[in-house]
Amino acid sequence: MKFKLSLSSLILLAMFAGIAVGLFFGEMVGWMEWIGTGVILLMQMTILPYVTVSLISGIGRLEGKAAKLLFSQAGIVMLIIWGLALVGILVLPFAFPEVTTASFFSTSVVTSPPPVNYYDLYIPANPFKSLAIGAIPAVVIFSIALGIAFINMDGRESVISLMDVIGKGLSRVTTFMVKTLPVGVFASAAGASGTLTVDEFASLQVFLVAYALLCLALSFWIFPAIVAAITPFSYREVMKVSRDSLVTAFATGNIFIVLPVLIEGSKKLFEEKQLKGKETDGHLDVLLPIAFTFPNAGKLTVIFFVLFCGWFTGKDVAFSDYPMLALSGLLSLFGSVHAAIPFMLNSLQLPADLYQLFLVSSFITGKFNSLVAVMHLLIFGLLTTALIQKQWKVGTGHLIKAGITLVAGLVLMIVSTRMMAGFIISEGENTSELLERMSVVKEVPTAVKDSYPKLNQASGPVANLQAIIKRGVLRVGYLPKNAPFTYFNEQENVVGMDIALMNSFADELGVEIELIPYDPQKIDITLNQAHIDIAVSGIAMDAAIMDKLQFSDPVLDLHMALVAKDYRLKQFSSLQYLRETSGLKIAIVGQEQFRDRIQAARPDIKVFQLNSYLEYFNQPKEIYDALLISAEAGYAWSILYPDYGVVVPEGSDYKFPVAYAVANGNYSLLYYLNSWLALKKTEGLVNTEYEFWILGKGAKQQVPRWSVIKDVLGWVE
Missing domain, CATH: 3.40.190.10 (Periplasmic binding protein-like II)
Structure with a gap:
């Protein structure tokens, strides 16, 4: 007998093999993420066309009665289930631990993101444009509208058949491309585990723990308990019907194969409770398959990954963005997560390449969202059939019970997630300590004075460039506490962007540095009395004092x-x-x-x-x-x-x-300083120091990622 691994087994093996390769080779295999990205893009090429034709054919072939069920009672129940799932998804980020309290400057805070065109996003004025720009919600709305138009229409069979054929063709392409998924998973896992830092890995663990608890809370508490609160079915009866299907779906990751079991179990439950009517079996036979046309709650849980990405990158999704995320996420998930997650990340200006992390963890997350999907199908059939047969219990007591059940489940989920995340995430280094540890890389001999010069008399004539070189010392005026331009680090050395640039300037002049503090209110007097040669510390150019001193060309x-x-x-x-x-x-x-x-x-x-x-x-x-x-x-x-x-x-x-300042009339130093600044801007030194001190790239020492080949075997350096 020939042994053959299933696709899910291959994906699992590929993921573990990729992680092993990444841990062994470290950053040497970081380039493999490009392969993973390529595989993902190839898998996306059929998604939007498939969503379009499958929705049109799925809805268009419905008969009047089935359509009425779908868009009335079934629609109400579907909205309730989606709402419950979204509430759980959107409140869970409150459980994320706070790992940082402040951050360095980023150009993104002063760069306005392109405005979202909600008309293009949701209104398919030009369906072809919607397809071209990947506006999934607009494509879904167009497909649903056209599908509804075909209901009970004469001659629809030929169009529906054509859509079915196209769908089968696209499905065959997708089936072929899915075979490459193990390669993509291997490459993504290798690249991610080879470059992921310890802190980033801990953060990914937070996502997996939170995601698992979210799925477990929805599957084993919130969904069945809500059914028990407003229908004649008890919690134990709901769990008894779903038990085998939950285990099967979790083990295989395949929801479709449990559909017959769920339908028969639901029929049996109605019969045992003596709630079965003449059309009960027919309702269940129609409703559960129809539910496959729409995103199930298990699919919706991937929206939580987008919220995690906001926390992971330090750009938490604003509460005001939740409604847009919920709506666009719901509509985009009519298609595949392979298109939906990059779309949602892009709409919130979050890095799209973070989807690699979801792909790596998708084998685990897929197991848990299968549980939610199974419970979604079951309670959808039970709630809708009971609603049609007028068997809901909607008294005040029942609604209060349902509300308490929901709140208790959410609180338990948040508290459990927060506690477990606390064990995973450590406090880490305080950001202020990182700032205080920064130091100047290229430093010339420097003397630091801590007392302000006496301004009642000049210290001598203003020193031009030649006099400074002859003296062998450049007197630099600084503000002692003006981070990130000039400040004292934990070694009590004066550091900062301006100090780093002045060190390079003095090094090329071949002189040492003497740092002298100055009063910003008397900067002109301090310069013109020759107590200092150059004043630094992020000085804003001011037309009101340009007649009292000379500003250099702008530094930044x-x-x-x-x-x-x-x-x-x-x-x-x-x-x-x-x-x-x-x-x-x-x-x-x-x-x-x-x-x-x-x-x-x-x-x-x-x-x-x-x-x-x-x-x-x-x-x-x-x-x-x-x-x-x-x-x-x-x-x-x-x-x-x-x-x-x-x-x-x-x-x-x-x-x-902001610029540097020299004494009035000290043109030789000013001209040389301006020429030097122009040269260093062209060479990239000014930008390098800007990134180091202001963007914070010098805050943490960049050390190579740990790997077996380097740190254990010592085969490479």
């Missing part, structure tokens, strides 16, 4: 933002709130030009000039409502003070340049 363009307590960020994100709220107290450090503009435009707003950012963050009580600051600097401070957050008001994209 920063984005204006507000820093406030976390609970007030929602308020300050609204430009309307800022325009209409009087009496706001805004703190500002330096940047007098912004203070003057605010006071001129809004005299009712009180602007407080502070000497340092610490005055704002260490205020004993909330004296100031918000701090006006660059988003880039604001994120660094929010890392050090996690109770505060950064917000760029919606629709606001105000930028301002």
Whole structure:
């Protein structure tokens, strides 16, 4: 007898083999994710056409009576089941543990995502365009509308037959492409396990645990208990009918094969309870197969993966986006998850390549959502038939019982998930510690002064470029606490983006550095009295003082933002709130030009000039409502003070340049500095330091991923 593995067994073996290869070779097999992506794209090519023809033929062949059942009582029950599933899915993210309290600046916070065109998404004004752009909800709506139009239509048989033939052809293509799935799973598993960090793997475990608990809660608590609460059937009777089917579906991952068992079990249950009517068997024979035309609750649970991706990437899906996600997710799941999940990820501006993680875990998740799918089919048949036969119990007591059952199930699910996730996810490194550990990579000999220079007398003539080189020391003025441009790290060294650039500048001049603090209110005096040669620390260019000192060419363009307590960020994100709220107290450090503009435009707003950012963050009580600051600097401070957050008001994209400053008339140093900055921007040094200090790429030391071939066998370095 010839032994042959089933497809599910092959996929399972491919997944474990891929994980083993990834653990053995590590980052050396990261390129394999490209193969996994290619297989996924190939599998997607037939999905939208198949959804279109299968919906048209499935609905179009219905007779009037079946159609009436489907779109009346059955429709009500289907909506109830979908609603229960979506409630469980959408509340479960509250169980996610908080692993970070702050993050580095990201350009995404000041880049407005392209607006979602809801007309194109949901209205198939041009069905061919909807197919072309992959607007799954619009395609589904068009297909359902055309299918309904064919019901009881003369001559529909030829069209339905054509759709069936096309569907069979597409199914054959899909069947062939599914054979390549083990290859895709192997490649994705190898690439993911070869590059996945320990923290990322722990986060994936959180998803699997939460997903399993979600499916178990729906299958063994919420669904059967709701049936028991509003119908004559008890919880034990519902579970007895579904027991064998649940085991079979979990073991095989195949829902279709348990359909006859569910139908016969449902008929027997009605008969045993003496609730069987003349048409009970006929209703069940029609209703359960019809249910296959629509997404079952097990399929809906994959929406939870999208919510997990938001938590996983630190971009939690906003509560206001839940209705759109629920509706678009439901409609997109009329097709395959291979198209639905990338579509939902894209609609929420989440990385589409995260679908690789779902593919790797799909063998496990598929087992659990099969349980939900089986229970969905069973309770759909029981509830709809009981509704048609007027056997529902909808008294106040029964509704209260159903509500208590639902709430208790949700609470138990959330608490269990939170507890288990707490064992998986560790606190990890505090982000503020990462910021304080950063250091300058290329450092020249540096002397640091901690006292401000005396400004009652000049220290000598202003030193031009030649004098600085001859002296052998570049005097750099800095602000001691102005992260991420200049600040003290945990080794008490002055670091930051400007310090790193000044080290490179001094290295090319062949001189050492002397760091001298300065008062931002007296920067011109400090420069012109020759106490310092260059002033740094993210200085905003100000036309009001250009006659008192010389600014270099802009080093960066920063984005204006507000820093406030976390609970007030929602308020300050609204430009309307800022325009209409009087009496706001805004703190500002330096940047007098912004203070003057605010006071001129809004005299009712009180602007407080502070000497340092610490005055704002260490205020004993909330004296100031918000701090006006660059988003880039604001994120660094929010890392050090996690109770505060950064917000760029919606629709606001105000930028301002920051530069270095030299004494008035020191043209030799200014010209050289400008030429050097232009050269380093072209070479990419300025961008490298920007990514290192402001985007946080220098916060964690990049170490190669652990692998057997490198760390155990020592075959490679």
